Amino acid sequence: PSTVDRVLATVLFTDIVDSTARAAELGDRRWRELLEQHHRVVREAVERHQGREVDMAGDGVLATFDGPARAIRCAQAIQRGTAPLRVAIRAGVHTGEIERLGDGIAGIAVHVGARVMAAAGPSEVWVSGIVPQLTAGSGIEYEDRGTHELKGVVDEQHLYSVA
Numbered sequence: 001p002s003t004v005d006r007v008l009a010t011v012l013f014t015d016i017v018d019s020t021a022r023a024a025e026l027g028d029r030r031w032r033e034l035l036e037q038h039h040r041v042v043r044e045a046v047e048r049h050q051g052r053e054v055d056m057a058g059d060g061v062l063a064t065f066d067g068p069a070r071a072i073r074c075a076q077a078i079q080r081g082t083a084p085l086r087v088a089i090r091a092g093v094h095t096g097e098i099e100r101l102g103d104g105i106a107g108i109a110v111h112v113g114a115r116v117m118a119a120a121g122p123s124e125v126w127v128s129g130i131v132p133q134l135t136a137g138s139g140i141e142y143e144d145r146g147t148h149e150l151k152g153v154v155d156e157q158h159l160y161s162v163a
Contacts, residue, residue, distance in 0.1 A: 005100040010093060010131075011113035012051065012071040014042065014078055015060035017088040017122040034085055035059060041081035049074035054105055062113075064105065068095050068131045069138040072162055075125045092117025094128040112157065115150035119159060129158035 016022070016038065023031040042061045046053050049070045051063040061078075065071040075091035082089055094116050096109030112128055120126035132142050142160035150157050 006097045006107070007100060008095070009098045009105075009109070010065040010068045010071045010095040011098065011105070011110055012063045012065060012075055012091060012093050013060060013113050013117035014075060014089050014091045015117060016082075017090055019059040019087075022087065034087070037085055038082055038087065041085075042078055045074045045077040045081060048077065054103070060117075062105075062110075064098070067134070068093055068127065069135045069140060072125055072127065072131075072135070072140055076162070079123060079125070088122035090117055090120040090122060091125040092120055092127070093125065093131055095130055095134055096128075108153070112150060112153055115153060116157070116159060119145075119148055119150070120161070125162040127160050127162065129160070132160055 026034060039056055043053060046063045051065045051070065051074055053061060053063050055062040071093045075093065079089045092113050094109055094113035096112065097107060098105045098109050099107045116126050116128050126145065141163040143163050145159040145161055147156045147158050
């Protein structure tokens with residue numbers, strides 16, 4: 001049997017809020033140009049914060065980092081960098097074991113990260129409950145957002161937003 005390569009990692013998911021409405025408003029050509037600018041901002045931020053882009057599907061990114069503070073700071077840089085484009089970015093950060101599958105990743109930690117992002121509002125960075133403990137001393141402050149049932153995840157998760 002083949003062994004699965006499991007590693008501890010932080011996942012970052014981002015998404016352009018209300019992208020379908022914005023695409024309809026701009027039209028195909030202008031939307032494509034906006035996405036190209038968005039992708040450039042995202043790639044520069046991921047590289048600057050020493051992350052690894054896993055997937056840039058549609059209007060968001062999935063990236064991994066060796067720690068949650070870098071992922072949070074990357075998300076904030078993406079939000080600042082895309083503000084001139086007049087798009088709101090939501091982001092979710094979670095740290096857990098992932099399975100590396102070639103260039104891709106899998107596992108429950110990936111699902112949790114996606115669901116944390118989905119819970120965030122426009123221009124917010126939300127994190128799973130483990131993240132504030134892991135970033136103690138980083139200077140990052142959080143606001144308690146309570147417990148949430150995340151679709152497809154067995155246990156309720158305590159979530160925080162980055163202040």
